[in-house]
Amino acid sequence: MRVKICMGSNCTLLGAMSLLDQIEGLKEVFDEDNERYNDEELEIEAVSCMNYCKKTDATIAPVVAIDDEVIFNATGQIVMEKIMGKKKK
Template structure:
């Protein structure tokens, strides 16, 4: 799973920093202790603002999960998506 978190000023001001901290905590605790689905790998990167928010309105923070754009993202939703993908079936 490729997770990209926008760290532009508005995204950061509206919660990207909280998403980053939550994902780091998830990696350090829960994902280490649970049985992970075969082949699951979490790649997290912080991306610079690409100014798409200016065209799309108040959609921050913006997160990209495997290329899918998530507007108005929040940590609970991002963590739920990670856990769903990581869970061993």
């Protein structure tokens, strides 16, 4: 599973680094109880502006992509639940 966190200015202003901290923190959760989770590797990547917000007037930052799924107005709650769901055996 590949998780990309947008580090564009808008996303950084609205908490992208905090999301990155939270997602990186999940690795510890997986290590603590590896019986419960599958072997799929969690690849986390901070990427430069993905330009989604430049194409719209709506507020969509922060943006996170989990594999092919792009999440607008990403929160730790939503993103972590999706990742945990994908890691479940």
